[in-house]
Amino acid sequence: xxxSTYQVTGMTCGHCVNAVSSEVGAIPGxxxxxxxxxxxxxxxxxxxALDTDTVRAAVDEAGYDLADA
Amino acid sequence: xxxSTYQVTGMTCGHCVNAVSSEVGAIPGxxxxxxxxxxxxxxxxxxxALDTDTVRAAVDEAGYDLADA
Numbered sequence: 001x002x003x004s005t006y007q008v009t010g011m012t013c014g015h016c017v018n019a020v021s022s023e024v025g026a027i028p029g030x031x032x033x034x035x036x037x038x039x040x041x042x043x044x045x046x047x048x049a050l051d052t053d054t055v056r057a058a059v060d061e062a063g064y065d066l067a068d069a
Numbered sequence: 070x071x072x073s074t075y076q077v078t079g080m081t082c083g084h085c086v087n088a089v090s091s092e093v094g095a096i097p098g099x100x101x102x103x104x105x106x107x108x109x110x111x112x113x114x115x116x117x118a119l120d121t122d123t124v125r126a127a128v129d130e131a132g133y134d135l136a137d138a
Contacts, residue, residue, distance in 0.1 A: 019084065
């Protein structure tokens with residue numbers, strides 16, 4: 001199991017949290033997504049290390065942006 | 070046709086707009102709902118004048134509040 005934390009910008013409410021959780025949670029191998037609305041931190045648990053571009057694409061699909069590390 | 074404008078607080082994003090539009094649009098007799106996110110103004114078109122408490126209940130159901138007039 002690998003746990004990675006990403007910074008997402010633009011989330012403003014619980015609906016935004018749900019949208020990001022849903023898209024990131026649909027990435028193959030992801031078993032858990034925890035989103036902290038106040039900080040924008042998204043913590044992802046996956047079987048193997050995730051490609052950042054894959055996470056970025058999922059966040060973008062939800063309508064938000066991954067902040068540069 | 071009657072057009073009424075209400076002030077809704079707490080909407081922060083497009084998902085919020087959709088939630089309010091959906092709930093208010095489900096009130097019997099309502100034919101159109103226009104939500105302006107920036108101002109919080111919700112303009113409702115209905116066959117007859119709406120009871121404010123009915124609109125307030127729908128906005129509350131969506132998770133937001135109707136500002137006092």
